[in-house]
Amino acid sequence: MFGWGKKKTQTQTDVSEAPLSGSVSAGADAGRPIACLIATAHDPARLEAEIGPLVEAAGARFTGVIATRTTYEAGAVRVTLLADPKADAELVFITARAGGLPLAGRLDGLADLAIEELAADGQVRQYFAIAAPAPEPEPQPADVLDKLVDGLQRSSARLAEGVAAVFTKAKLDQDTLDELEELLITADLGASAAARIRANLARDRFGKDISEEEIRQILAQEIADILHPFETSASPFETPPGASGPRVILFVGVNGSGKTTTIGKIAHNLAQAGHKVMLAAGDTFRAAAVDQLKVWGERAGVPVVARETGADAAGLAFDALTRAKAEGADVLLIDTAGRLQNKSELMNELAKVVRVIGKVDPDAPHETWLVLDATVGQNAISQTEAFRQAAGITGLVMTKLDGTAKGGVLVAVSEKHKLPIRFVGVGERAEDLQPFSATAFAHALVGLRNF
Template sequence: MSERDKEKKGFWSRIIGPTTFEQPKRVPEPPTVSPSGPEGEPKVVSPEGEPKVVSPEGEPKVVSPEGEPEVVSSEGEPKVVSPEGEPEVVSPVLVPEPEPEPASLPDPIPDPEPAPEPVSEQEEEAEAIAEAPFEGGQSEDGAPKKEGFFARLRAGLARSSSRLVGGIMGLFTQRKLDDAALEELEDLLITADLGVDTAMKLTQSLAKERFGKDVTGDEVRVHFAQDIAEILTPVARPMPIDPANRPHVVLVVGVNGSGKTTTIGKIANQLKKEGKTVLLAAGDTFRAAAVEQLKVWGERTGCPVISRDTGADAAGLAYDALQQARAEKYDVLLIDTAGRLHNKAELMDELKKVVRVIKKLEPEAPHVCLQVLDATVGQNAHQQVKVFQEMTNVSGLVMTKLDGTAKGGVVVALADKFGLPVHYVGVGEGIDDLRPFDAKDFANGLMGL
C-alpha cells in the first residue's frame, strides 16, 4: 500500500471512528492460481473461478456480493457504506458519563408551629411577676451583688406562684369580694395544694376584712402573703445543734427518691462552713449507688464517710458510726437510711431497729429525726409525715424539689396541720440551693411578691 493510500485510510479512520458493531471477519479462501496472468503474474480468483479485485500491491480487496469493492478499515475490516457505495460516517459510541452523586437534600421544612393561645392581660402580668429577674444592685466596691437565696427561692417557686398569681389576677381586676368570689378563691388555693382547711382559713381571713368591698388582685396577694407568713413563722426554725452533744446525732429518713442523700451532703456543707466537724454514715446499705453518692459528697465537703458492703446490717453500721463519732469527738453525725415506702410495715420496723440500736449507746439519740419530703408529691406528703412520725418520732422536715413543682403550697398545709419545724427548703441541685427556712421569704415567693 502506498504512503498516500495509508494517509487516506488514516484520515477516514479519524473521521469515521470506531464502528458501533462488528462484523465477523471474512477468512479469504485459498487463492487459486492460474497458470499465467496477463503479465505472467498469477491471478487471484474466487472459488467460482471469477477473478477477485486486488490492490495495486497485489493484496485481495473485499468485494460486495455484486463484485464492487468495499471500503475497508486499516485493520482490514469492512466499513459500513451507503447504498451509493460511499462510506457512511458512523458516529462514535458514546460512553455515558457517570452520574454525579446526588447532592444532599436540604433539611425538611418543619411544620409551622400552631399559633399560641391568646393570653389574658392578667396571666401575662402574673408570669411577668413570677419570672422577673432578681435585681441585686451593687456592693460597696461597685461590683454586682451575688444573687441571694431569696432570688433563687422566688425563681424556684415560680411554677407554684404563677398558678396562684395568675388565678388571683384573673379573678380580681376591680371586683367586689362576695360569696362567689370567695368560693372561687378557695378552689384556687386548694388546687395549689394548700389543703382544704388552710384554704378556708385564708379566705375567711380575707372576707373578715374586705367582704363586700372592691378589691384588686394585688391586694388579695398581699393579704394572703401576710396570713401565710403567720402560719409558717412558728415552724420556720433552724435545725438545732447542741454543742453539749458530741456528736449531735441526726437521723435522716424518707421515702424512695425524696432526696435524702443529696440533702445530707448539702447540710454537711453548711455545717462545715460554720466550723463544725461532721461524720457521715452511709446507712442505705441496700443500694451501692447511694453509698457511692454519699462518698462523693464526703469528698466535696471534706467529711469522712463510714460505709459497709452492700447488704450489710444498717443498724450495725449506725452503731459503729456512733461509736467512732464519740471516740473522735465529732460535732455532728449525719446518718443516711434506705428509702422505704411508708406503707411497708416490715421496712418501717427495720427503721425502728436502727433507732433502738442508736439508743443503746446514746439514750437521747437521735437528737434530730429529719424527714425529707419531695414537694412534687403534693397532698401525699401528709400521709408520709403521719406514718414516719408514728414510727420514728420525726422532729423536723426538709422540703426538697420546690423548683420542679407547682405544688409548693403543700408546705403551708403541712405547717398548718402538723406544726412540725421546717428546717430547710431546697430549690435546686446546687450545693448552696438548700437553706434554712424563712417564713416571710417563702410566703412572698409563693405569692409572687
C-alpha cells in the same frame, strides 16, 4: 430563722476572766450604796466559785463605782455597788442597770440576774429583773429571697395566674371568695388553710375595693402566719450546754425524695461554717445511695462511714456514732433506707437503728427529719403520717420545690401535722438548700420579692 452560722468556740458563760483586783469587799464607809446586783444561781454549788466572782468583777467595772460589798445567802449572791458620795446617784444607777445586760448574757444558764436601786438610807427604791439580751439574728444573704422566688417560680406563677383570673371585680364579694378558696385548694395549700384564709379575708375586707397586688400581699401575710409556728429560730446543730458528743440527726423518707442529696448539702454547708461533720451511709440496700453519699463527703471534705451492700444498718449506725464520739465530731448525719412499700419491715429497721444508737448515747438521735419531695403534692401528707407513726419525726425538709407547681403543699403538711420545717430545697447546688423562713417562703410562693 436560723442561719448556718459559725461553730461556737465558747459559751456565753465563759468565766476565764479573773475578777478585777478592785472588786474587793469594802467597808461600810468606803462609799455610798447606789445599787445591789442579785444573782440567783440555778446550781447553788457554782455560786461562790463562778457566779459570785463574775458579778463582783462586772460591778466593779461600772462607771462611778469605787468599790463593792459582797454577801452570800441561800442560793444567791448580792453585790452592793458603792459610789463616791458626791457622784450623781441616778446616773451611776442607770449606768449599772445598762451594764447588767452583758452580764446577764454571761450568766445565761447559770443564774438569774436582778438589780435594786437603793435610796440614801439603804432602802430599796426599785427592783428590776435583767434578762439576757436576745441574740442578734444572723444576717441572711441578700439573694436568699431571690433564690426562693426563682425556685418557686412554677408554684408562684400558678397562684399569680389564678389570682389574676379571680380578681376581675373591684370589690371582694361572695363569688370571688368562693373562687379564691377553690384556687388555694387546687394550688395544694389544702382545704384547712384555704378556709382559714378565706374566713380572714371575709372578716377584714368583704365588700371593700381590693386589687390583685393587694390580694397577693394579703395572701403572703396569711400564709406566713400559718407557717410561723413551724419556723426554727435556734440552730438544731448546736450542742446544748452540758451535753457531750455529736448532735445525731437521723434522716428518713421514701426512696427518691432527695434524702441522700439533702444530707450531702447539709454536710457541705456545715463544713463550710466550721463544724466537724461525719456521715453514715445507712441506706445499705442501695449501692447508689452509698456511692452518692461518698461523693458528697469527698466534696465537703468530711468522712463517710459505709459498709458493703446489704449490711446491717443498725450496726453501721452504732459504729458511726462510736467513731464520731471518739473523733470529736460536732454533728453526725445518718442516712436510712426508704422502702415505704414494705412498710412494716422498714419501720422495724428504723426502730432498731434508734434502739442501737441509744446504747452509745441515750439521747440519740437528737433529731429525726423527714425529707419530702414537693413534686408528690398531697401524697406528702400521707408519707408524713406513715413515718411519723414509726420514727418520731421532729422536723421536715422539703426538696425539689423548683421542679413543681405544688409548692403550696408545704402549707398543707404543716397544717395537718404541726411539725417544724427545717429546710427547703430550691435547686441542685448545696447553697440552694435554705434554712426555712416562713416570711420569705410565703412571699416567694406568691411571687413577691420584697417584704
